[in-house]
Amino acid sequence: MTLGILALVLVVAVGAGVGFVLRGGSGGDATGDATGDPAADPNTVVVKDDEIRDLVQAHTKALASGDAKAFTSIFDQKNAALIRDQTRVFANLSKMPLAEKSYEVLRRQGRAQDSFGRGVKFTQDVAFVHRFAGIDLRPVSEWYRWTIEKASPNAPLVVTKVEGAPPTISGEASKTMYFPGPWDIWPDIVVEKAGSSLVLARPEDAAMARRVAPTVSAATTSDLAFWQKNGDPNAAVPSGFVVALVKGKTQLGKLFRTAKANEDGVSIPMPRWGLANDTVKIGGTRVVMDTTSAFFEDEQGITEISEHELAHSLVAGLDSAQFALFGRANWITEGFAEYVAGRDQPITQNRRYAEGRAYLAGRLAMPFDGKLPTNPLWDFKQMTSVNYLMGHLAMRFIAQKYGERKLVEGVVAAYRAPGDDSEAALFQVLGVSKADFERQWAGYVRAQLA
Structure with missing residues (x-):
């Protein structure tokens, strides 16, 4: 089970093809x-x-x-x-x-x-x-x-x-630019209000939309409260989100995009139209969630996936959308979303906890070497899920050592920097070198998963 955010390479394509601002x-x-x-x-x-x-x-x-x-x-x-x-x-x-x-x-x-x-x-x-x-x-x-x-x-x-x-x-x-929308392919659309957010679903999924809407509303409130407590009050963040429900990976990959989907949920960033000198490059996002995934087996799972994907959407408007060879470090992007979704629970209750212990014990495809996950090896031999946990633990470590405000400041700096410089931007905010951070974090990971 993998949560994710669509890579901003699509945004780069818009920039390269039509001067980025249409x-x-x-x-x-x-x-x-x-x-x-x-x-x-x-x-x-x-x-x-x-x-x-x-x-x-x-x-x-x-x-x-x-x-x-x-x-x-x-x-x-x-x-x-x-x-x-x-x-x-x-x-x-x-x-x-x-x-x-x-x-x-x-x-x-x-x-x-x-x-x-x-x-x-x-x-x-x-x-x-x-x-x-x-x-x-x-x-x-x-x-x-x-x-x-x-x-x-x-x-x-x-x-x-x-x-x-x-x-x-x-x-x-x-293969397509934010096509198809649900209005293009669904026979009808159920629109459920979820506080300041919206839940869209096919008519046959109306009951699921009604079930999910209160959870999405609560997730919106929770994520926005976290931001209001720790984020820049002048930053461009949304006050609500669009969430669409689908069934299965095929549908997940064919809404607001045409791609092969491996996630259980995705936050798709969309470049803003016009206003050439606008500092906001991402005008909005579309969250799509697969209701056949394990997250939809109970309310806790629905809350987790909702808070995770909305956390991606929350900070998407802060993205510099500058060209990058490798892109922003996944452990920052996914770790932040995982932290926001699981910040109030002990790590022992995390659904990836047992996998993390197996990682430290050397029972996975790669041994734990005390290094942060890298983008090129993020999906290596089914290591994706445990890499999410490593990102989450990195954010927990930052929050405990430096405080949540400093955590948010560092993540925002990583979003505003060119993607390849995201780690350097975060560590600069923390005032620590990557080597020293990894050394301290590795000890923290071993203690948390002992």
């Missing part, structure tokens, strides 16, 4: 686009930028005004399945408490002009920019790839296919 209303890669006058021949079929802009703006207006007929009018009316799907998207989005929602033009690919009177067909990436009221720090975006056709010089543009747009750089963890 420019609302601008076209990205306009391959094949004709922005000047078409040929004098009246048979020329050409698609201009303003046609695309008008199409996308009309789609935005239809969603904002609650006009389902106008919303679906841009799609191929002969494709019953497509119209049915987009009608469902409209209905689902209408249930979302969104303070902002719009569609914005991204990059275009394909043949958008033909001088011989033939129709044209190309793909247009479109961002669905949105912000959950009272939850997202800034607007975020989900990327669609529309296939668009224009049959003749005076014919309207028709969207014939909708799918998720791929990242701007190949080889990323997710």
Whole structure:
């Protein structure tokens, strides 16, 4: 059982592909686009930028005004399945408490002009920019790839296919940019208030959503209370979270991303849209939890996974989102979330405690050498779970020796530093070298797991 947070390599991809801060209303890669006058021949079929802009703006207006007929009018009316799907998207989005929602033009690919009177067909990436009221720090975006056709010089543009747009750089963890949202693939959405947070679920999971909502509400209150006591009151942290419930790893990997999932829960950071000089790089997060995991066998487990994932989301907005070769140290990221979730319980009650003792006894794939876990070996031969425990114990050691405020200060420094410098930033706050810290921490670990 593994808890986790989606690597911010996806954020880096956004930065590398479109200058990190997306420019609302601008076209990205306009391959094949004709922005000047078409040929004098009246048979020329050409698609201009303003046609695309008008199409996308009309789609935005239809969603904002609650006009389902106008919303679906841009799609191929002969494709019953497509119209049915987009009608469902409209209905689902209408249930979302969104303070902002719009569609914005991204990059275009394909043949958008033909001088011989033939129709044209190309793909247009479109961002669905949105912000959950009272939850997202800034607007975020989900990327669609529309296939668009224009049959003749005076014919309207028709969207014939909708799918998720791929990242701007190949080889990323997710094959799509924050697609699909639950509104894209669920037949309906149950929305349960959980204090200042929201729980989203399929209709067949309505009972589970009602069961989980009070726990998510309590976890939100607990995590925010921890921050209010120990964190910077001026820091950009959310006051609530979006939590979606799924069943199984396949569903877990196909919500707000398209990737292979190994976690039991995940907090997915989403880059903010626009505002080039904004210091907040991560506009919001989406928490997804697998209700078939062992954590959902009892209320204690649901509390643990909720507090863990919400702790990730709590500090996501403080991330510098700077490029890093190896990324922020996992023992800091996961150790902090584990600490926040288990700070009030003795370590002997931790579900990984027995595994930790086996680690010290040399019964796991690697022996305990008194060193903090490294990212390259984080998942080596099923060592992931015990590495979570080592991160947790590192945070417990810091809290006991330096205090929780210093712990939070160090973690925030690690988030605000470039990922590869995260350890150095934390140790600088603590005023200790890594070697001295590891030596003291190793003794603490042996005492805790004796």
